[in-house]
Amino acid sequence: MGRSFTLVFFLVIFILLHDTTSLANISTDEAALLALKSHISSxxxxxxxxxxxxxxPVCSWIGITCSSRHNRVTALDISSMQLHGTIPPHLGNLSFLVSLNISYNAFHVDLPLELAHLQRLKLIDVTSNNFxxxxxxxxxxxxxxxFVYLSSNQFSGKIPSSLSNITKLEVLFLERNFLEGEIPREIGDLRYLTILDLQYNQLSGDIPPSIFNITTMQTWKDFTSEATP
Incomplete structure (x- = not known):
């Protein structure tokens, strides 16, 4: 009797702690999203x-998708809402986020380094902003x-060779920015890449032969001689 009671007691405590943790986690997501809202000027x-x-409830908000299993925010899609503002570091607290789409708005300045915490992220789309x-x-x-979509922003400098670390990358859009220099040969190490679009930048030099060895490639657009319009 005493042993059964003890097991039931600890089971109840475990369930209560689990529920409390779940609430704390979704509260963290809520705080992160409200921080984003506060950084939107119009x-x-x-x-x-x-x-x-x-x-x-957070999971009923427009643009928000939650996981029924974990009760956490897994997708944020606020694309094409004519939003103006910046992205706060708090967004890096959405630790269950799989998809981030803030495309076709007017967000500006830099994307915060804290987004590196989003280790489950499979898609990031910031197309047509002012980053x-x-x-x-x-x-x-x-x-x-x-999937990485960075098109039509004001990104500058060279294409980092470290992008080759994203070994599962399938789609990379970098067109219509102010990128310069040569295309890193390491891009050819992305063995699952199907689409690579680098056109309308200020790139120079030869196309690395390694890129033509990517067997999965379906679409390749470079036009290194064309400057950004």
Whole structure:
């Protein structure tokens, strides 16, 4: 009797602790998203201002997808909402995030280094914003990335050879930026790459032969002689 009671007691404690942890985790996600909301200076139709509220469950917010298993935010899609602002470091606390899509807005400055914490991330899409600086170095730390869309921003400098660390990468869009220098030969190490688009930059030099050896490649666009319009 005493032993059975002890087992039941510890089981109840475990369940309570698990539920508390779950609440704390989704609270962390909520705090991260509210921080993002606070860094948005303007948006069309006040969508997020009226919808992203602590008075409603995070998983019901517009643009948010949650995992039923873990009760954590797994996808953030606020594309094409005419949002203006910056991306706060708090977004790196969305530790279960698999897909991040903030494309076709007017976010600017740099992408924060804290996004390196998003180790489950498979897709990042920041197409058509106003991000500046070098291609983010943290991308090479996100080893589960499959799809990277950085087109139509103001990224400058060289294409980092460290992108070859993302060995599962399938799609890489870097066109319509201000990238310069040569295409790193290490890009040819991305054995699962199917689409590589580098056109409309300020690239120079020869195309590395290693790129033509990627057997999975379906679309390859370079045009190193064409400057950004």
């Amino acid at each position: 948006h069309s139709n006040n969508i997020l201002a009226s919808n992203w509220s602590s008075s409603t 500046t600086g070098a291609i983010p170095s943290f991308l090479s730390l996100l080893l589960n990335l499959r």
